[in-house]
Amino acid sequence: MKRTHARRAIPLFCLFLLSSLLLSACGTQGESSIPQDRPIEVTATTGMVGDIVKNVGGDRVKVTTLMGPGVDPHLYKASQGDINKLNHANMIFYNGLHLEGKMTDILKKIGEEKPVTAVADDIDKSRLLTSSGQADPHIWFDVNLWMEAVTNAEKALAKADPKHRADYEKRAENYISKLEHLDRYAKKEIQSIPDERRVLVTAHDAFGYFGQAYDIEVVGLQGLSTASEYGLRDVQRIVNLLTERKIKAVFVESSVPKRSIQAVVKGTEKKGHSIQIGGELFSDAMGEAGTKEGTYIGMVRHNVDTIVSALK
DSSP states (O other): OOOOOOOOOOOHHHHHHHHHHHHHHHHHHTTTSOOSSSOEEEEESSHHHHHHHHHHHGGGEEEEESSOTTOOTTTOOOOHHHHHHHHHOSEEEEOOTTTTTTHHHHHHHHTTTSOEEETTTTSOGGGOOEETTEEOOOGGGSHHHHHHHHHHHHHHHHHHOGGGHHHHHHHHHHHHHHHHHHHHHHHHHHHTSOGGGOEEEEEESOOHHHHHHHTOEEEEEEOSSTTSOOOHHHHHHHHHHHHHTTOOEEEEETTSOTHHHHHHHHHHHHTTOOOEEEEEEOSSSOOOTTSGGGSHHHHHHHHHHHHHHHHO
């Protein structure tokens, strides 16, 4: 999996200054209006959010995604080029629940001048998982919950572009139908893993919704955000769990360095327990464009199939 190399980032206060200046120009030039004679220019933060807009918007949208394959949104720093993409967009979509970190403040500021939608904002708060008082932003791992994000995106597009409301509603309905099938597939496949082996160990705690939705125990080395540090105590905690319960596989993530899980594997070996890396999962980023894993549905199916193959 390719990783994004270090990029030139600009300080947050500079981003605020740039966004204010660009927004001022945007307001005078009228670039934030929704065009009727060409596709709507949409900028999405993550691949998962961009995938929703593509499926619901169809040929009415042209989507640019800021965070590509292998990019960790928790640690992402916006560049001046990103600000330009946000400025020239007619609409902006992002996940919300602080997945995008410090970029959230910039997005809310830009929202004063053009339609900006956090697809997680209107999801029933009772359905959200929390840790230390913070909502878990990884809602796409519960396919049923992600359907609400689809509906929120459809409403935002229809509000901004009411002339094509019926088209958005139809495409959203068709896409949700596919997600319902995906949800059933995930439940069936995960349930095929014997109870005592149904434990998913990953680098960070991104799969909480997945565990709750599909009845699999989830253990993460790091917390909800990869910005949190892990130490020897965390590694030892996972090593003890794997050894005591004779778990045979752990998983790496495409957007998280593999060294943390490799430390766990070495730790279990020292305790005389053989363990393997069961495969690479897509957690905070989808796969390469043009591949099955480069779509939300393909990404989820890949994860399910990889987990089942390794644990079953």
